[in-house]
Amino acid sequence: MLSRAFAVLAAGLLGLALVPPAQASADGEVFLVAGLRGANEVGTAGDPDGSATVALRVAGDQVSFAIRWDKLDAPKLADIHLGAKGVNGEVKLDLVDGQLPANALGVSGTATADPAVLSALAADPTGFYADLHNSAFPSGAARGQFHQVSRKVDLRGVLQGADQATFSAEATGTRSATWWLRPSSSALDYTITWQGVQAPTAGTVSDGAYSRTELFTTKTGLPANLTGISGKARPVRQLDGQRASLEAPGGAVQATVSGAPFTHPRSFSAEVLLGSQIYICANNAFGQFGVTAKLKFGIDHSFVQPVTGPPQWVAADHSSVQVSSVFGRFPNGTGNIPELVLEVSQSGAATGLLSQATQVLRLNTQRGVAPAGPCTDGDRASSPYKADYLFLG
Structure with a gap:
């Protein structure tokens, strides 16, 4: 019996077929994911405890991305390099370039790249790597090679991480935003995504009179190509019925926080x-x-x-x-x-x-x-x- 089982194993992991590499989907999308570790840095000491996930949606000359990090200071630079595992290579695309709030744990956004670079990235993902740089590790805090996945990935789930939010708010229109919030005794976890809003300067929740909690703040505004941010803010006593606000040039986008049950993606x-x-x-x-x-x-x-x-x-x-x-x-x-x-x-x-x-x-x-x-x-x-x-x- 064992001999037959091992014969199956020899053909593939647990007898499961190794499916052929996927091509771009019917709408031209390719999804790539990298798992970053400080130990993967080459020629420099990365953060020994830090890790991160970078997920990409590649279509034409456009890259949509989500980055979530753990036990890392917020990056000042996140980029994609040409280079196989164990080899340093030149930068081919910047995803994030600019200071992020210190309490941030993730960002999402879009970038435009040379179609030839993206074609090469989609054809040979493991020949490229993502690298995060921060003030503590300017030469590289964490790095990981890309892998293609077979199914679509909801980038908002990567931005959100593991926790299920329990409060939400949504503002619709040409300038729209969504807030997912999870309060605890020690912190308020937040995820904010937006469309049509350029370089937000702050995110808050308030009762409009006496109470105001900053989710994030930045003097110069977030990098213009970002479309989402997640992180941890100080705890709050009351959320239901409060006003969520995303402040930005052109005026704030606001919505009322609700504790009604809802679902959202998680990765x-x-x-x-x-x-x-x-x-x-x-x-x-x-x-x-x-x-x-x-x-x-x-x-x-x-x-x-x-x-x-x-x-x-x-x-x-x-x-x-x-x-x-x-x-x-x-x-x-x-x-x-x-x-x-x-x-x-x-x-x-x-x-x-x-x-x-x-x-x-x-x-x-x-x-x-x-x-x-x-x-x-x-x-x-x-x-x-x-x-x-x-x-x-």
Whole structure:
């Protein structure tokens, strides 16, 4: 039985077909994602704790992007370079150029680029990398190679991150804006997106008389190409019925905050806190038996069934996903398990942390390979590993 199972494994991860690389969608869109780490910087010391996700929608000469960072100071510069893993290369496109508010955790926006550059990026994503620079690490705080994904990515979800907002506000018209807010005892998490608004200078919530909370503020205005920002502000006691405002040249855009239930996209990165790849010996060689890992946000990672899988991720709120196909497999150096781009299907609760995930990327892998050399059939081995898992919706 094990021999047959390993024969299946030899054909692909858990017998799942490796689907061919996707071309641009019918509307000409290509979606690319990079998982950034300070340790990926080349020739300079990046932030040892910092990480980030950069997602792109490429169509023609236009790039729409969303960037979300963690344990990093807000970047002053975010750009795309030509260069394979481990190689520094020239800048091909600036996404962000300008000081961001210190409390920001993410931004979204648009950029125009040379169509030849974007064509090359779409044809060979892993030959390009995203790099974030801030005051503490001007030469590079975190870097990551791009990977193409098979399905569309809602960039607003990348901007939002993992948390479900509980309050919202929306202003419609030629100058429009949307606010997603999540209050807690320690902070007010915010995500603001807009259209037709140029270089906002501040975002606030207030009762119009006595109470005013700044979500973000900047003297010179945000970079003109931005269309969204997320971050953490000081906590507030009351939100329902307050006035959300986005201040900008040309006048403020305002809407009333509501606590009515609503949904919004979420995408996020969860690092392995403690994990091992599990192997079993059959025919005098080790093959995959399973995996056991605890991820950030309390996500458990395992196999549904030993050997045959498929891999699954289960959140504490009982939302879960299972691998349905392998879209891409990328070597990541000797001694490290490969990076993966996976399509997943829903297998748990209809709402919750993982309920919107359609794709999972395993990136920035360290160790975890099977033991080398002969073994005795039936022996098991545990190989500790680290990785970042990106859950995209």
